[in-house]
Amino acid sequence: MLNFALRTPTTLRDPAALPRMALTALALLLLWPGLRLSELDLTVFFQDASGSAMGSFLSAFWPPAHQPEFLQLLVRATLETLAIATAGIALALLLAIPASLLVSRALSLSALTRGGRPVWWAQLLRWPVRSGLIVLRSVPEIVWALLFVRAVGLGPTAGVLAIAITYSGMLGKVYGEIFESVDPGPNRALLLAGSSRLAAFCYGVLPNAAAEIVSYTVYRWECAIRASVIMGFVGAGGLGQQIDLSIRMFAGGEVASMLLTFLLLVLLADGLSRWLRERLT
């Protein structure tokens, strides 16, 4: 007979209950000052004046513009937006992939025999890369765009550079975290069999991380499309520049057509992401 009675805990109270409740209470407490500071006031929608102003602006949206010349312009602007987003992400990957490999603990050899914790000086060396990524992504892309519009002039180049810089920071950080979050077992087994770190990464980490990496990258590409539209407002080309022009000319129909195009682009990105995820999982 097994003496399991000896191992029964003396008390059945969950030791994690108190910290959890304290954290929940803290989150709720912080929500209130947040609402006050952001001056959120939903009653503004129900005041007559602002309601009718929005209504008249929106009513001009129908019917969406569909003159042949305009459609030609629209197609050109859409392609330009897609090109800005894609080129920006591609450039960002050039920086993000090496940075994520440097910043991630997944490739640490010293962590192998120390229960997953690298030695202190290796952790110290990761800090410059980590802070570099923080600097890259903490400045909003619109600020980079304004900067580059002054440096390289109006046009898509400024948009591409702005996206490349901000998104390399985001992609590098998240890639590094994904590499750390997947099962470290296969990677460690390969390192223990004498494999080089990059090879062990490709054979041990990548198969488990691929689906998440791809899905996040496609999501960021979708965000880059949105960002390139916003940057168009400051003269970085693409759909945004056209929307800006149309809004200034009170051409609601044109704005509507461009928003519909935009919706299609996001749908496309969503479908692509889902298809790739299904292929990879």
Added chain:
Amino acid sequence: MNPHGLRLSQISLTHGNGQLALRAIDLQVNPGERLAIIGPSGAGKTTLLRLLATGLQPSSGQYELFGVAAWALSARQRQRLRARIGLIHQAPPLPPRQRVVTTVLAGKLGQWSLPKSLLSLLHPVDPAGAAAALGRLDLADKLFERCDQLSGGQLQRVGIARVLYQAPELILADEPVSAMDPVLAGHTLSVLNQDAINRGATLLASLHAVDLALAYFPRIIGVREGRILFDRPANAVGQPELDALYANAQLQVSVPETAATAPLNLRYPQC
């Protein structure tokens, strides 16, 4: 004395949580020797094997492998040393979506150049070699299947095939046949032993099944509470040693009447 074997002198190891896992272990193994490590659960068999694989650094003591002190090497040299060690895991950590052929070929990553390793991801560079290793374990038909389509026992054999393909000078096996039926377990152990004999490699395997250890390995080490209790040839291991090894004060097993008439080993864990 044993220029290319392995030697542990006064090895102790304390885990991160303060638990003393190995106490003052002394062990000498000559090249080409084949050992089974037996002992109750939690005795430190896995810890000992991971230490031998240089996956754990001893808290004190000296570990010499192939004539060099493993922990005096630089990280780069230690990676080269590790390429000569093959560790078989009880539950091999394999990416579920990886194909069996890639998994087996990964055994040679320590010997291949980086370009060759990366090329092999696009197109397997040596499918014949992987198929041969799998074929010895009766798994050749699984070459292009994904790891998540295999059963536990099949995965264990894929892990063994990887180490066969790696062809290391020191094979360490942690419960290599725990998920297999008795016939398959015997076959797999004889494949491992034959591989070690043919290549002159050293083989250390921890086993739960005492009868398999006695049947397949010439030298037996009994480990209990982080110490080596006995270290002797298989034919010199008798009932008193096994009784001392598996004696348990906490678990009072009430032995059924029929067990008294059963053969010698039945009271000890079998596969």
